[in-house]
Amino acid sequence: xxxVMQNPRHLVRRRGQEARLRCSPMKGHSHVYWYRQLPxxxxxxMVYLQKENIIDExxxxxxxxxxxxxxxxxxxxxxxxxxxxxxxxxxCASGPSSLAPTPSGKSYEQYFGxxxxxxxx
Amino acid sequence: xxxxxxxxxxxxxxxxIVQINCTYQTSGFYGxxxxxxxxxxxxxxxxxxxxxxxxxxxxxxxFLSRSDSYGYLLLQExxxxxxxxxxxxxxxxxxxxGNKLTFGTGTQLKVEL
Numbered sequence: 001x002x003x004v005m006q007n008p009r010h011l012v013r014r015r016g017q018e019a020r021l022r023c024s025p026m027k028g029h030s031h032v033y034w035y036r037q038l039p040x041x042x043x044x045x046m047v048y049l050q051k052e053n054i055i056d057e058x059x060x061x062x063x064x065x066x067x068x069x070x071x072x073x074x075x076x077x078x079x080x081x082x083x084x085x086x087x088x089x090x091x092c093a094s095g096p097s098s099l100a101p102t103p104s105g106k107s108y109e110q111y112f113g114x115x116x117x118x119x120x121x
Numbered sequence: 122x123x124x125x126x127x128x129x130x131x132x133x134x135x136x137x138i139v140q141i142n143c144t145y146q147t148s149g150f151y152g153x154x155x156x157x158x159x160x161x162x163x164x165x166x167x168x169x170x171x172x173x174x175x176x177x178x179x180x181x182x183x184f185l186s187r188s189d190s191y192g193y194l195l196l197q198e199x200x201x202x203x204x205x206x207x208x209x210x211x212x213x214x215x216x217x218x219g220n221k222l223t224f225g226t227g228t229q230l231k232v233e234l
Contacts, residue, residue, distance in 0.1 A: 004163075031219045042125075042208055042224035043164065048215055055217045089161060097218040108152055108171065108212055108220060112163040 002027065004094050004113035005074075012119045019079040019086070021116045025094030032075045033093040033110060034067060043091060049075060082120045091115045123147040125209055125225035132231045133199055141194045141228045143209035152212040153185050153192045154222060159205045168194065169212075196230075204232045 005024040013019050025032050030050055035043040045059040049069035060067065064082075069075040079086055093110040125145045133139040143153065152171040156164040170176055170185035170192060182195040196203055206229050210222040 031217075033219070033222075035222075035224075037161075042226045043210075043222075045221055045223060048217075048219045048221065050217060050219070053217075055219055056215050056221065091163070095220060107218075108154065108169050109166050110220060110222060112156075112165070114163045115161075117161075 004092055004111050006092050006113035006116050008116060009114060010117050010119070012121060013082050014121055015083055016081050019082050019118055021077040021079075021090050021092075021118070022074040023077070023092030023094075023113060024074040025092075026111050028096065029094035029111070030097055031095050032069050033095070034075075034077050035091045035093065035112075037089045037091060037115075039088075046077075079118075082118070084120045087118055087120045089115045089117050123211060123223045125211060125223065127207075127209055127225040127228045129226070130229045130231070132233060134233050135199055135201060137199050138195065138197050139199060139230065141196075141207050141209075141230070143192045143194075143225055145190050145192075145209070145211050145225075147190075147211045147213075147223065149213040150187070150211055151214050151220075153183070154210045154212055155181075155183050155194045156208045156210060156224075157205050158208065158227070164208065167207075199232050201232050201234075204230060206230070 034046040037043045047067045048056040064080045092113045095110040155167040158164045168183035185192040206227040208227045210224045213221045
């Protein structure tokens, strides 16, 4: 009964490099969410995906950031040409659909992974 | 836009009761959730209110008043392990049946002997 898995747990990148963060949702969950948390702040919504579809990316920076959730494999959050301001904890969450006739779990719950701590040097 | 306000810090003694308040301004409100986070780890779900009133889950209870745009989390019989950050989060329903959570800035609870 694995929970939400994220890797790597810690990632160090130099300015200008690319960062790839991976997330595998809980079994039975079709929805994936990415959040960013800066030190001493709350989590900020970035993007919501279903398999092969980006549903809402209203919280994603317009440049350098992209996300995908392919038919096979984990969801990927990709940050190109990282800058120091990208240093943060990035959390992935998964949850059931509010529309499913028998959702696996309460539809209002989101289950969070352990996060990836990105440090840009 | 959406905004949520919580106290930044609360201190209480072991065995006591503490209440963490949350006021919000939002559009598309569907419910209020509470999450606990230890030392920057994975936030864990505590409680949810979709309707006005009190929800009780063991030592934790949560209250919502939609007309006042206000909620609170009540922690009873405090234990040292309850020292953590507590976040309220407004839930909105998205296209496709997903949920968007907008988090407050969090309340750091310190439990002392």
